[in-house]
Amino acid sequence: MPELPEVENARQVVEKALDRVIASVDDTDEYVCRPHHPGEIDQALKGGRLTAAHRRGKTMWCDTVTADGEAGPHLGIHLGMGGRIFVTGPTGNEDSSLYAGGDPHVGGMPKKPGERPDKPEWDRVTISFDDGGALRLFDKRRLGRVHLEPDVDALGPDAAEITRDEFRARVGKGIVAIKAKLLDQSVLAGVGNLLADETLWEAKLSPSRPAGDLSTEELDDLRRVLRRATRDAIKKGGVHTGEVIPHRAKDETCPRCGAPMEKGTVGGRTTWWCSAEQSD
Numbered sequence: 001m002p003e004l005p006e007v008e009n010a011r012q013v014v015e016k017a018l019d020r021v022i023a024s025v026d027d028t029d030e031y032v033c034r035p036h037h038p039g040e041i042d043q044a045l046k047g048g049r050l051t052a053a054h055r056r057g058k059t060m061w062c063d064t065v066t067a068d069g070e071a072g073p074h075l076g077i078h079l080g081m082g083g084r085i086f087v088t089g090p091t092g093n094e095d096s097s098l099y100a101g102g103d104p105h106v107g108g109m110p111k112k113p114g115e116r117p118d119k120p121e122w123d124r125v126t127i128s129f130d131d132g133g134a135l136r137l138f139d140k141r142r143l144g145r146v147h148l149e150p151d152v153d154a155l156g157p158d159a160a161e162i163t164r165d166e167f168r169a170r171v172g173k174g175i176v177a178i179k180a181k182l183l184d185q186s187v188l189a190g191v192g193n194l195l196a197d198e199t200l201w202e203a204k205l206s207p208s209r210p211a212g213d214l215s216t217e218e219l220d221d222l223r224r225v226l227r228r229a230t231r232d233a234i235k236k237g238g239v240h241t242g243e244v245i246p247h248r249a250k251d252e253t254c255p256r257c258g259a260p261m262e263k264g265t266v267g268g269r270t271t272w273w274c275s276a277e278q279s280d
Helices: 004-017 040-045 164-171 178-185 194-205 217-234
Strands: 020-026 051-054 059-065 075-078 084-088 105-108 123-129 133-136 145-147 261-266 268-274
Touching: 004 051, 004 059, 004 084, 004 105, 004 217, 004 268, 040 145, 040 268, 051 084, 164 178, 178 194, 178 268, 194 268
Parallel strands: none
Antiparallel strands: 020 123, 051 059, 059 075, 075 145, 084 105, 084 133, 123 133, 261 268
């Protein structure tokens, strides 16, 4: 599933679609566009513009203005489990620094082997611009979502931006396993299963250790490691690029010390850790 780094990558691609006049929106997929009926999103956005792209955790949304220049509805875009964002430039655009070779900008989940991004039936929602370009939610599994006025109030602070004091107060409490606490989106928004395993491995912390048992120094170090792991994943294209991620498999060893990797379930999620450096 997309985690914070993949969604941030997609958000940066959505920025390529800002301040372009919307000619139409293909919102005919009632499941992806629920609870809206076909035509509702098109009617709300046609003639207007996307003006800013935001993200908190794994949730992404855009500010809009109407054709009259008034503040429009917020547009939520969710990648689901395998969605990607494609943004193409203006027809006949000659600025190769923006759209090299005419290829679209792509953000979100990495492309799978054999996947064809030119299959129109996998374009779940398309926003067409009057300059000939478009923004598409490409999603083979049809688990993404595009809707108006997304609710972000239930989310905790963004994992890439949370302050030291907020992290201490939100994460370092209770008897819940530290991995489960990191995965709770109401506590901290954006951390998924892979990013949690990578962060705890880098911090040399047992994923099953009670969050309230961590010292202030350990919490501060964990926050620094999380922010660094998040930045690295954004820079490299996703959480799959983490150092320990390829070693989350049977008969694998820790890439740092060579000890066997162990597998278990923490917080209801499959979890891998170094048997030597992350013992309880």
